[in-house]
Structures are given as C-alpha cells and as structure tokens.
Amino acid sequence: MSTTTTTTGTTTATTPTGALSASRTTATAARVLRQLGHDPRTIAMLMLIPCVMLFLLRYVFDGSPRTFDNIGASLLGIFPLITMFLVTSIATLRERTSGTLERLLAMPLGKGDLIAGYALAFGTLAIIQSALATGLAVWFLGLDVTGSPWLLLLVALLDALLGTALGLFVSAFAASEFQAVQFMPAVIFPQLLLCGLFTPRSSMHPALEAISDVLPMSYAVDGMNEVLKHTDMTATFVRDVLIVAGCALLVLGLGAATLRRRTA
Numbered sequence: 001m002s003t004t005t006t007t008t009g010t011t012t013a014t015t016p017t018g019a020l021s022a023s024r025t026t027a028t029a030a031r032v033l034r035q036l037g038h039d040p041r042t043i044a045m046l047m048l049i050p051c052v053m054l055f056l057l058r059y060v061f062d063g064s065p066r067t068f069d070n071i072g073a074s075l076l077g078i079f080p081l082i083t084m085f086l087v088t089s090i091a092t093l094r095e096r097t098s099g100t101l102e103r104l105l106a107m108p109l110g111k112g113d114l115i116a117g118y119a120l121a122f123g124t125l126a127i128i129q130s131a132l133a134t135g136l137a138v139w140f141l142g143l144d145v146t147g148s149p150w151l152l153l154l155v156a157l158l159d160a161l162l163g164t165a166l167g168l169f170v171s172a173f174a175a176s177e178f179q180a181v182q183f184m185p186a187v188i189f190p191q192l193l194l195c196g197l198f199t200p201r202s203s204m205h206p207a208l209e210a211i212s213d214v215l216p217m218s219y220a221v222d223g224m225n226e227v228l229k230h231t232d233m234t235a236t237f238v239r240d241v242l243i244v245a246g247c248a249l250l251v252l253g254l255g256a257a258t259l260r261r262r263t264a
Contacts, residue, residue, distance in 0.1 A: 021113055028117025033124065036091075046087055046125055050079035050133040058141040069144045073224040074197050076137050077156050080129055081163035081217065082188055088122050088167025089180040096171070115256040118168055119161070126160030147227035151237070155223040158244045162216055165251035172258040191217035196225075216247035 036042060057075060061067040134153045137143040145152060166187060174180040194201070194212040201212045212218045223240035230237070 024113040025116040025120060028114055029120035029124070032091075032118055032121035036121070036125070042087060042091075043125075046083055046129055047132060049083050050076075050129060051136050053079050054133060054137050054141060058137075065142070065144075068141070069228070071197065072137055072141070072143045073145060073152060073228045074195075074221045076133055076143075076152060077159035077220045077224050078192065078195075078197070078217065080126065080133060080156055080160035081166075081220065082184075083129070084122060084126055084160045084163030085167040085170075085188060086181065086184065088118070088164045089171045089174065089183065090167075090177050092118060092168055092171035093174050093177055093180050097176070111256045115168060115252055119164055119252055122164040122167075123161055126157055126164060130156035130160050145228050146231050147229075147233075151227045151233065152224065155220060155227065155241065155244070158241060158248065159217075159220045162220070162244055162248040162251070165248045165255065168255040169251050169258065172255065191215045194218065195221045197221055216244055219243040219247075 054072065054076065057072060058068050130153055134149060134156055138145065138149045138152065170183040170187060171180055174183060190211075194204070194208060194215055195217040196212070201209050201218060204212065219240040223237055223244065226234050226237040226240065
C-alpha cells in the first residue's frame with residue numbers, strides 16, 4: 001500500500017492511500033463504540049426514541065388501527081433514519097471540534113478508513129435499533145403486514161444506514177452542533193413531505209413528483225409499502241432496496257471526499 005507524506009512546519013503526517021484497510025476500519029469502529037458506551041443518554045436516544053414514537057403512534061390511532069397499519073410501516077423506516085442522522089452528524093462534528101479528528105488523520109489513517117469505521121460503528125447500532133423497532137411494531141403493537149417482517153427489518157436497517165451516511169456527510173459543512181441540527185430542516189424535512197407518507201406521490205404536482213423521484217426517502221417508503229401489500233418479494237421492492245443502499249454508499253463516498261480535519 002502506498003502512502004503520501006505531507007510536511008507542515010516541523011510536523012510530518014503520513015496518510016495512506018489506496019484501498020480501505022479492514023484493520024484500521026474495525027479499530028476506528030471499536031473506538032467509536034467505546035466512546036458511545038460512555039454516553040448512555042445517546043444510546044438510550046438511539047434505541048428507545050423510534051420505539052417510543054411507534055408506541056405513541058399506535059395509540060394515537062387506537063380507534064382506527066387500519067390507519068396505523070397504513071402509515072406505521074413507512075414510519076418504521078423514517079424514524080431510524082432521522083435519529084441516526086441527528087446522532088451521527090453531532091457525534092462526527094464533536095470529533096472535529098475537539099481536535100480528535102485532527103489527531104486521527106495525522107496518523108496512518110485514511111479518510112475512507114475513518115468514514116467506513118464510523119459507518120460500521122453506527123451501522124452496528126442501527127441493526128439493534130431497527131430490530132427493536134420492527135419487533136415492537138410487528139409483534140407487540142400488531143402492525144399488520146402482508147409480507148415478511150424480515151423484509152421490513154431490511155428496509156428499516158437500510159434507512160438507518162442512510163441516515164448515518166447523511167449525518168456523516170453534512171457534519172463536514174457545520175461549524176457547531178447547533179448548525180448540524182439546522183441541517184435537519186434542509187435535508188430531512190423536504191424528503192419527509194415528498195416521500196409519499198402524506199399523499200401518494202402520483203397525486204402531487206408534477207414538479208414535486210419529479211423531485212420526489214430523486215430523493216432516497218421516497219424509495220424507503222415505497223419499499224415498506226411493498227412489504228405491506230405483497231406476500232412475496234417484488235421487483236419493485238428489490239429496486240427500492242438497491243436505490244436506498246446505493247444512495248447510502250454514494251453519500252458515504254461524498255462524506256469521505258469532503259471530510260475536513262478541523263472546523264474553520
């Protein structure tokens with residue numbers, strides 16, 4: 001593996017180039033998980049908020065369970081995406097403002113290794129979060145789905161990973177935790193309005209429908225609705241899953257490309 005050496009004053013930093021290193025990626029993920037382990041409030045927010053929101057939603061529509069069936073599956077994917085976006089963007093920004101990122105990138109650690117390590121760490125939490133939310137919705141709250149609950153879990157997990165990728169990406173453009181939170185109305189809210197949760201996308205104004213066609217949350221909701229309505233895995237479901245996964249990988253790549261050592 002080749003390296004590039006950058007000298008600034010008397011400080012020499014050696015940054016690896018080339019393919020990702022599994023050892024560096026897993027070491028980064030383990031460090032992030034250890035740090036999160038010392039922050040029980042963040043862990044509680046990640047694990048419990050989607051479950052609490054689904055629980056409240058179920059009993060808000062207590063007199064109309066079919067309404068919960070119609071929108072519960074969609075929100076099962078949206079809630080993890082939002083929580084992972086918030087936690088990941090703030091956690092990554094905190095690393096940069098505290099100088100941790102500066103020290104890490106002065107070591108033989110590439111930006112790709114760092115982003116992949118964060119994605120692996122938060123992806124591990126996303127698996128637990130998605131499993132808890134899906135299990136609660138299907139087996140405790142009685143969410144009625146025609147297809148397999150495992151397909152619901154798959155889409156919920158991909159949505160959480162997409163939220164992680166978006167959080168890593170936008171953290172590069174924020175100078176404070178407050179600014180990181182401000183990205184939520186810009187990145188999440190438009191997708192929430194246009195994803196088909198409130199009205200079918202086909203009934204929107206043509207311009208808005210065209211915009212919704214390029215937003216990943218639209219395909220997350222479509223994938224959940226496919227599981228809600230069909231017993232078998234459909235071609236549309238496979239398309240939706242591939243698009244959400246592809247968007248997550250694309251945004252992770254952009255996050256690695258835009259990662260900065262310190263906040264200006």
